[in-house]
Amino acid sequence: MKFFNETRMMNRDNWINRILTALLVTMMTVSIAQASALTQPKADGWIGEQSNGYIGLVKNNAPADIKALVADVNAKRKAGYQQIATRQSTSLSEVEKVGGLKAIEKTLAGNYVKDTAGAWRKK
Secondary structure, three states: OHHHHHHHHHHHHHHHHHHHHHHHHHHHHHHHHHHHHHHHHHHOOOEEEEOOOOEEEOOOOOOHHHHHHHHHHHHHHHHHHHHHHHHHOOOHHHHHHHHHHHHHHHOOOOOEEEOOOOOEEEO
């Protein structure tokens, strides 16, 4: 009976590992797709990364599709930040700050970033 229970637990653990791996791959795919969708608007100077963890409009006269992209990416980021905050038992604002620092760090040279003082500058 002991062997049966151990085998059952191993099968359950394998199943959990497969689910977690699938979720991780899905999340990475979504992140890559979002990053590639942001590349051109960032290079064109329409949008930039902000220290609060979200994308912002560098130019207020951005086309509707750019504004929609910003809203979509920010909604997804907020949902992701909230999941991390819940999982880590910390505040959303703390996760947003870390996300902002990481996003600015990863932003390519020549793209815009908004500093904590609220000024847009090229990285």
